[in-house]
Amino acid sequence: xxxxxxxxxxxxxxxxxxxxxxxxxxxxxxxxxxxxxxxxxxxxxxxxxxxxxxxxxxxxxxxxxxxxxxxxxxxxxxxxxxxxxxxxxxxxxxxxxxxxxxxxxxxxxxxxxxxxxxxxxxxxxxxxxxxxxxxxxxxxxxxxxxxxxxxxxxxxxxxxxxxxxxxxxxxxxxxxxxxxxxxxxxxxxxxxxxxxxxxxxxxxxxxxxxxxxxxxxx
Numbered sequence: 001x002x003x004x005x006x007x008x009x010x011x012x013x014x015x016x017x018x019x020x021x022x023x024x025x026x027x028x029x030x031x032x033x034x035x036x037x038x039x040x041x042x043x044x045x046x047x048x049x050x051x052x053x054x055x056x057x058x059x060x061x062x063x064x065x066x067x068x069x070x071x072x073x074x075x076x077x078x079x080x081x082x083x084x085x086x087x088x089x090x091x092x093x094x095x096x097x098x099x100x101x102x103x104x105x106x107x108x109x110x111x112x113x114x115x116x117x118x119x120x121x122x123x124x125x126x127x128x129x130x131x132x133x134x135x136x137x138x139x140x141x142x143x144x145x146x147x148x149x150x151x152x153x154x155x156x157x158x159x160x161x162x163x164x165x166x167x168x169x170x171x172x173x174x175x176x177x178x179x180x181x182x183x184x185x186x187x188x189x190x191x192x193x194x195x196x197x198x199x200x201x202x203x204x205x206x207x208x209x210x211x212x213x214x215x216x217x218x
Contacts (some may be wrong), residue, residue: 004207005068007064011204014057015197021051028127035105054063057086058200065148065203071155079147086140093133101126134184137190138173145199146170157210162202169195
């Protein structure tokens with residue numbers, strides 16, 4: 001099995017894992033409702049754990065893309081660095097939403113008075129942190145997709161349509177967050193993940209269909 005085939009498998013598994021996360025992702029209202037009725041927030045914890053597990057697969061897979069476009073080393077390295085930092089940010093966001101927020105929500109029904117109000121404030125603060133790190137991820141990942149796609153136009157034997165799609169996805173994400181028009185709720189972030197996954201899965205397919213040209217980093 002070649003390096004690119006292994007990378008394609010990692011990208012495919014990571015993409016389907018993150019798509020599954022968004023398909024079953026509960027809202028904040030769902031989390032509070034479950035806590036209020038005594039139901040465990042097992043689904044929220046499970047899907048966020050799945051999302052965190054997907055990130056190393058996606059990062060490792062994109063390393064093969066970075067190698068493919070190494071002829072444009074300045075773009076390749078910058079794209080990988082941006083994506084790696086974005087992965088860290090989204091893992092923090094997932095931990096905030098999947099583990100910290102659920103634990104706080106589960107504790108609220110047993111509290112009253114000042115303790116309950118403090119827990120609610122902590123829950124809102126956790127939500128604000130989640131939103132902030134989600135925006136950081138979208139901006140960094142969008143920048144990485146844009147840089148990789150520009151590099152694809154000059155190296156790596158990638159289809160021109162794929163590079164244009166990556167450019168569009170990257171620009172739309174950056175403009176969406178910068179303009180405040182792209183909400184970081186389940187639907188807005190889900191749209192981001194869907195667009196990213198389409199591009200990544202296409203990349204994975206191309207990696208299995210074309211042969212890399214050996215390039216020695218200098």
